[in-house]
Amino acid sequence: MIEHGPHKTAITLEVNGLPQFVDVEPRRTLLDTLRIDLGLTGAKLVCNMGNCGACTVLVDGVAVYSCLTLAVECEGKAITTIEGLAQDGVLHPLQQAFVQHDALQCGFCTPGQVLAAHALLARNPQPTEAEVVAGMAGNLCRCGAYRGIIEAVLSAAQQTGPQQ
Amino acid sequence: MQPFIHIDVANSEEVIPLLDARSRPLAGGTDMLPLMKEGIVAPERLINIKRAGDLRYIRADEDGLHIGALTTLDELDRHPDVRRDYTTLAQAAAEAASPQLRNMATLGGNLLQQARCWYYRGDFHCWLKGGELCHARDGRNEYHAIFDQSPCVAVYPSDPPAALMALEANLRIVGPQGARLVPVAEFLQPPSAERRTLHTLAPNELIVEVHVPKGPSGSVYLKAMDRATWAYALASVAVAANIRDGRAHNVRIVLGAVSNRPIRALAAEELVEGQLITPELARRAGETALAAARALEHNHYKLPLTRNLVAQALRDIMAG
Numbered sequence: 357m358i359e360h361g362p363h364k365t366a367i368t369l370e371v372n373g374l375p376q377f378v379d380v381e382p383r384r385t386l387l388d389t390l391r392i393d394l395g396l397t398g399a400k401l402v403c404n405m406g407n408c409g410a411c412t413v414l415v416d417g418v419a420v421y422s423c424l425t426l427a428v429e430c431e432g433k434a435i436t437t438i439e440g441l442a443q444d445g446v447l448h449p450l451q452q453a454f455v456q457h458d459a460l461q462c463g464f465c466t467p468g469q470v471l472a473a474h475a476l477l478a479r480n481p482q483p484t485e486a487e488v489v490a491g492m493a494g495n496l497c498r499c500g501a502y503r504g505i506i507e508a509v510l511s512a513a514q515q516t517g518p519q520q
Numbered sequence: 521m522q523p524f525i526h527i528d529v530a531n532s533e534e535v536i537p538l539l540d541a542r543s544r545p546l547a548g549g550t551d552m553l554p555l556m557k558e559g560i561v562a563p564e565r566l567i568n569i570k571r572a573g574d575l576r577y578i579r580a581d582e583d584g585l586h587i588g589a590l591t592t593l594d595e596l597d598r599h600p601d602v603r604r605d606y607t608t609l610a611q612a613a614a615e616a617a618s619p620q621l622r623n624m625a626t627l628g629g630n631l632l633q634q635a636r637c638w639y640y641r642g643d644f645h646c647w648l649k650g651g652e653l654c655h656a657r658d659g660r661n662e663y664h665a666i667f668d669q670s671p672c673v674a675v676y677p678s679d680p681p682a683a684l685m686a687l688e689a690n691l692r693i694v695g696p697q698g699a700r701l702v703p704v705a706e707f708l709q710p711p712s713a714e715r716r717t718l719h720t721l722a723p724n725e726l727i728v729e730v731h732v733p734k735g736p737s738g739s740v741y742l743k744a745m746d747r748a749t750w751a752y753a754l755a756s757v758a759v760a761a762n763i764r765d766g767r768a769h770n771v772r773i774v775l776g777a778v779s780n781r782p783i784r785a786l787a788a789e790e791l792v793e794g795q796l797i798t799p800e801l802a803r804r805a806g807e808t809a810l811a812a813a814r815a816l817e818h819n820h821y822k823l824p825l826t827r828n829l830v831a832q833a834l835r836d837i838m839a840g
Binding site (some may be wrong): 357358359360361362363381382383385404405406409412418420421423424425426428429472475476489490491493494495505 | 521522523524525526527528529530534549554556557566568570617618619620621622623669748749750764
């Protein structure tokens with residue numbers, strides 16, 4: 357049995373492959389920890405209630421809403437944010453596909469969209485259009501860039517090819 | 521969110537002594553954390569049960585299906601045995617929420633989801649929160665009940681429990697006095713003056729397993745939403761039946777999102793029992809299922825919608 361809080365407690369998170377040390381209260385969400393404590397502002401705070409998907413990150417490769425995840429429960433897990441996708445200044449194929457297919461207007465929902473798509477393709481590398489629509493259902497885009505988003509995801513899937 | 525003490529437990533046995541009126545178990549957190557952010561609940565201790573590995577399994581055997589309470593909705597929807605033999609449950613889990621929520625939300629937590637009524641979630645001291653008045657009854661009630669079962673007209677929002685009722689599932693619940701088995705149909709009850717919740721779990725109890733008896737030959741879950749991808753149900757129907765020689769036997773019809781709890785449509789079940797269900801009989805079953813329904817000011821659409829869902833589900837189940 358492990359007890360934390362209610363005051364701040366020191367935890368170690370693995371974010372984008374690097375260890376990060378933070379002092380957080382148990383009520384601190386992973387989203388607030390990423391944005392406020394670690395300055396990783398790619399994940400966005402919008403509804404804060406698990407409705408919109410703008411805060412989507414990967415925890416051990418699984419897409420979750422970081423606004424509904426407590427930071428203290430992420431010790432020992434690998435967290436991936438949008439800041440961790442590009443390698444050596446080269447955009448991830450999904451990011452490149454979003455650019456090429458004009459899959460955004462204001463861009464506020466885009467980090468969550470890209471990470472949701474990342475999780476979708478990891479599980480289903482060659483999705484049909486219907487599977488992309490279903491797989492992206494947890495991310496709202498108030499600009500209505502859905503057509504471009506679907507095309508970007510399908511195009512990135514073709515580029516990377518079926519994974520072995 | 522109010523400050524709280526966070527306790528990780530390693531197995532289900534450690535949980536029970538920690539549960540009381542001032543603590544809450546935390547599984548997927550997809551409803552508990554919004555309730556805490558909204559100030560509707562403010563536990564002093566949050567008992568994180570996610571690491572209790574003994575509560576996360578799906579086991580199919582001659583006795584039916586055993587589902588650990590920590591099984592996520594995503595795991596349920598993807599399980600080959602569930603998809604093949606308990607189709608209504610797999611469909612309900614698949615349509616219950618967005619991919620991210622299904623990755624997080626557990627079946628045990630889904631059974632305990634509280635009302636999504638905007639007055640309950642909003643800044644109103646409504647009857648369900650212990651107040652005097654249901655604001656939705658004479659207020660904005662587009663998404664509310666058409667079967668009146670308590671002073672509150674919020675609907676029970678979860679999808680899988682309606683499917684579980686059609687499959688006559690039971691819950692295994694543990695508390696300080698040991699374990700009890702209770703049918704889902706009895707566990708979910710309209711709120712009362714003394715118990716302002718949509719379920720009957722005591723504060724010192726925990727759902728540990730859902731047991732689904734060996735499945736009927738066919739089952740289906742249909743959900744109507746107000747957008748093409750994911751939303752809460754406007755209405756839903758779960759149907760299970762054994763189809764033999766072209767006739768439907770042991771038919772179970774459950775209506776979701778129309779009342780404080782999923783409702784068995786007993787008169788409609790009786791009408792189609794042992795029958796070859798023609799489209800005409802399916803239509804009449806829909807009318808029978810809704811005979812006692814009464815719309816509120818803003819939700820008249822739910823009557824034909826639910827009626828037609830019942831008819832369509834019966835046609836689907838006959839088509840196999």
